[in-house]
Amino acid sequence: MLGSLKYTRAQHEDMIAETAAYFAETERLPNLAYTSDAFLELERLTVFARDWMFAGRASQIPETGDILPVTVAGHDLILIRQRDGSVGVFHNVCPHRGARLVEEPRRGEAMLTCAYHAWSFGLDGAPRMRPHFYRGGQHETNPSAKGMCGLAAVRSHQWIDFIYVNIGGDADPFETWMKPVLDALEPYDFRDITYVRTIDYDLACNWKLAMENFWDTYHIFSAHPAVEKQMPMEDRDNAVTRGKIIIGGYDYPAKPDDNYVGRKFGMPTHGGDQDYIRNRSWFICCYPSNMLQVWEDALVMVEMRPVSADRTTEHFHFYLVGDGATADEFADQRDAVIGFMDNFQREDMDIVRWMQSGRGSVAYGGGDLSAFWDPQVVAFSRLVTESIQKS
Numbered sequence: 481m482l483g484s485l486k487y488t489r490a491q492h493e494d495m496i497a498e499t500a501a502y503f504a505e506t507e508r509l510p511n512l513a514y515t516s517d518a519f520l521e522l523e524r525l526t527v528f529a530r531d532w533m534f535a536g537r538a539s540q541i542p543e544t545g546d547i548l549p550v551t552v553a554g555h556d557l558i559l560i561r562q563r564d565g566s567v568g569v570f571h572n573v574c575p576h577r578g579a580r581l582v583e584e585p586r587r588g589e590a591m592l593t594c595a596y597h598a599w600s601f602g603l604d605g606a607p608r609m610r611p612h613f614y615r616g617g618q619h620e621t622n623p624s625a626k627g628m629c630g631l632a633a634v635r636s637h638q639w640i641d642f643i644y645v646n647i648g649g650d651a652d653p654f655e656t657w658m659k660p661v662l663d664a665l666e667p668y669d670f671r672d673i674t675y676v677r678t679i680d681y682d683l684a685c686n687w688k689l690a691m692e693n694f695w696d697t698y699h700i701f702s703a704h705p706a707v708e709k710q711m712p713m714e715d716r717d718n719a720v721t722r723g724k725i726i727i728g729g730y731d732y733p734a735k736p737d738d739n740y741v742g743r744k745f746g747m748p749t750h751g752g753d754q755d756y757i758r759n760r761s762w763f764i765c766c767y768p769s770n771m772l773q774v775w776e777d778a779l780v781m782v783e784m785r786p787v788s789a790d791r792t793t794e795h796f797h798f799y800l801v802g803d804g805a806t807a808d809e810f811a812d813q814r815d816a817v818i819g820f821m822d823n824f825q826r827e828d829m830d831i832v833r834w835m836q837s838g839r840g841s842v843a844y845g846g847g848d849l850s851a852f853w854d855p856q857v858v859a860f861s862r863l864v865t866e867s868i869q870k871s
């Protein structure tokens with residue numbers, strides 16, 4: 481899958497065997513799964529290539545011919561707004577000599593032309609012209625000519641504003657993979673949401689620890705006092721696993737207690753079934769590596785990008801509803817909503833760093849887990865183990 485490998489097939493096979501044996505004995509992942517760059521490369525070849533991954537926002541390429549280069553799990557891709565309004569996704573490489581086609585976002589292009597030998601391609605990836613291909617002055621302009629290669633397409637799907645890709649091409653249909661999310665969020669009408677901003681975080685941890693911490697509601701009372709005030713621990717349920725989705729949610733209790741805050745930002749809320757939407761929150765992990773937060777007044781797409789075994793970047797893409805996204809009258813509330821979630825994330829940055837440090841200890845073997853709070857750690861470990869075994 482990747483153009484060049486730093487580690488040998490034998491190294492990967494040894495890690496697969498070790499991980500499978502360790503999980504069979506402990507229902508945990510071994511520490512090397514969190515500390516080894518060789519293991520991360522194995523994940524890029526298996527875990528990330530085989531399932532649906534978030535690639536970008538459709539609103540980043542609003543007009544026909546807009547092109548956005550992105551990198552997903554080490555793969556250089558381009559998102560292109562098609563003439564019919566859809567979004568096409570292709571590998572960002574010329575089929576002639578392997579030159580990268582696009583390095584910066586582009587607007588309103590009629591076609592793509594490789595800067596190396598000027599081979600050209602339509603917005604749909606189809607070949608257009610190979611200049612001087614046979615000799616000087618003899619061009620190939622017939623798209624059906626023998627050997628004419630177009631751009632390598634990538635399987636993709638758009639949901640709301642989000643473009644997902646399946647690089648390996650053999651994942652379950654998007655609707656099957658995403659069904660637990662689609663069912664849970666069916667009462668919401670997201671047509672009135674607008675992208676507002678992105679906040680980036682540099683985490684000193686393995687990507688899996690960031691995922692595990694995201695659904696961990698056990699630490700709310702000790703690490704997130706503002707969230708605990710909104711939703712006390714005794715009123716919380718734990719997340720559950722549905723296929724490859726780990727999903728949790730809760731309704732804010734109607735308490736007259738002066739210490740109870742609830743979600744009272746005064747922002748416009750999503751359309752749809754208000755009895756279902758009001759005072760409800762969702763936190764959703766979509767295996768392998770993207771998350772969603774859904775509140776009555778906001779939607780957040782969390783994009784996870786592993787950098788190395790002990791470093792991960794997270795991109796939080798914030799969407800708000802109606803005038804709440806842009807109107808001056810909601811400026812303070814808008815900052816409060818985003819600030820609340822930003823503070824929540826920053827409170828976790830030391831926690832995941834400490835967890836990463838602990839994974840380097842010979843005294844740690846995966847944890848003494850709570851039967852109530854931690855079953856999703858086992859479920860997630862099983863998903864990773866099964867993914868790498870399919871290599």
